[in-house]
Amino acid sequence: xxxxxxxxFFLLLFLTACQKPVTIETKEVTKTNTPTIFIxxxxxxxxxxxxxIKTLEKSTVTEEEMVIRVFEDxxxxxxxxxxxxxxxxxxxxxxxxxxxxxxxxxxxxWIKSALTYLKAEFKVEKVNLVxxxxxxxxxxxxxxxxxxxxxxPTVEKxxxxxxxxxxxxxxxxxxxxxxxxxGPTQISEQxxxxxxxxxxxxxxxxxxxxxxxxxxDKLSDGTVPLNSSLGIYSLLKQNNFFVKHQIILGNExxxxxxxxxxxxxxxxxxxxxxx
Numbered sequence: 508x509x510x511x512x513x514x515x516f517f518l519l520l521f522l523t524a525c526q527k528p529v530t531i532e533t534k535e536v537t538k539t540n541t542p543t544i545f546i547x548x549x550x551x552x553x554x555x556x557x558x559x560i561k562t563l564e565k566s567t568v569t570e571e572e573m574v575i576r577v578f579e580d581x582x583x584x585x586x587x588x589x590x591x592x593x594x595x596x597x598x599x600x601x602x603x604x605x606x607x608x609x610x611x612x613x614x615x616x617w618i619k620s621a622l623t624y625l626k627a628e629f630k631v632e633k634v635n636l637v638x639x640x641x642x643x644x645x646x647x648x649x650x651x652x653x654x655x656x657x658x659x660p661t662v663e664k665x666x667x668x669x670x671x672x673x674x675x676x677x678x679x680x681x682x683x684x685x686x687x688x689x690g691p692t693q694i695s696e697q698x699x700x701x702x703x704x705x706x707x708x709x710x711x712x713x714x715x716x717x718x719x720x721x722x723x724d725k726l727s728d729g730t731v732p733l734n735s736s737l738g739i740y741s742l743l744k745q746n747n748f749f750v751k752h753q754i755i756l757g758n759e760x761x762x763x764x765x766x767x768x769x770x771x772x773x774x775x776x777x778x779x780x781x782x
Contacts, residue, residue, distance in 0.1 A: 536568060536780050540593040541633045541663065542625065543569065543779055544600045546618070548640025548669075548766075553603050556639060558767040559775065560599050568776050570596040575624075577617040578605045583624055592629055597780055600625075614645035619653045626660050635664045635779050639766045640731070643670025644697075647739065650712065651704035666715045666775050669765045671731045672738035673698045679726055681734055683754065690741035691734040698738050705746050714743055714750040715778045717771055719760030728755075730762035751778075 547555035553574065563569045572594065573587040604617055618636075625631040638646040647670070650662055674695040681692050691698065718736030719728025726733040733754065743750040754760070759768050 536597075538595050538597055540595050540598060541635060542573070542593055542598045542600050542631060543635040543637060544602050544618075544621070546602050546636065546638040546642030546646055547604070547607070548638075548642050550607050551603075551639070551642070552607060553601060556601060556637070556766060559637075559772050560601060562769075562772050563776050564599070566776070568597060568780050569599045570594060571601065572596075572598040573600045574603065575600060575621050576603045576605055577621055579609070579613070581617065581620040583621060585624070589629070593631070611641060611645040611648050614641070615649040615652055618645060618649040619656075619659065622660055623658045626658060631660045633663050634660050635666075636662055637666045637668070637775055637779070638670060639668045640670060640762070643667030644672055647672070647701065648704075650709065651701065651707045654709055654712075655707060661709060662712050664713045664715070664779055666717065666778060667736070668717045668771060668775075669719055669728050669731045669736055669762050670716070671735045672701060673732070673735035675730075675732065676734065677727060677732045678734050679724070679732075681726075683720075683726065683733060683737070686734050686737050687740050687744075687752070691738050693734070701739055702742055705742055708746075708748065710748075712748065714739075714748060715774070716740055716750065716752045717755065717765065717774060718752070719755045719762060719765050721757065721760050728760050728762040728765065 545556035545560055560571050564571055572589055576584040602621055604614055636646045646665055653659055654662055673691045674697050676693045676695055678693050716737055718733050720726055721729050737752055740750055740752055753774055755768060765771055
């Protein structure tokens, strides 16, 4: 795969017409044809991840080249101008579930359907995944369940944003340090399942967990507690995977705001696209 390295430059992010452009300094961005797939959360739609995709696109970090809608039977509706292959512009894909309130198990299967198509039709060998809320846990379950199949491309990086790995168990007594070191003290059936399947994860994948904390005394983004959004951190660490985390503090750390938070968008862009 050819790589075009773009050395240090400034990204101009225009949030709205009435706001001044925000300048973000990046270190080094590598341009490849590896697609990054953005996946919405429960009850989400084509607009959910659009702010993040368009902001990164305006910053010349990525270029949206495809929209995939997956139906319940696994069939796809694909919008793209591509003929044979993705460009060397860090292509992005907006992945949408037609049934947006189904289980993570169904969503994991639908991710598999989309990635099977990408590998078969466009010879895609590597992808990155960015999942908001339920899109994050469905992506992780997909990786634990299907990613080693020959029909699937390799997931290089997974970013999860406000993903409820430990469901919604609100344990305000456990500190951030304890969550990161030992994992949640109260473990949901869902997290226990992730622990059982962890050996199926591809060795080369890298992980970035982003959570929100709305106040000093509320270890939660208002919907997903930190012991859930960071619930797999210690599991990954103990199994020798590369994993990092970031907590967004204050009002901007509210669950519904995380996906369009400028700091989060910068963090995602840096992790996915920087060399």
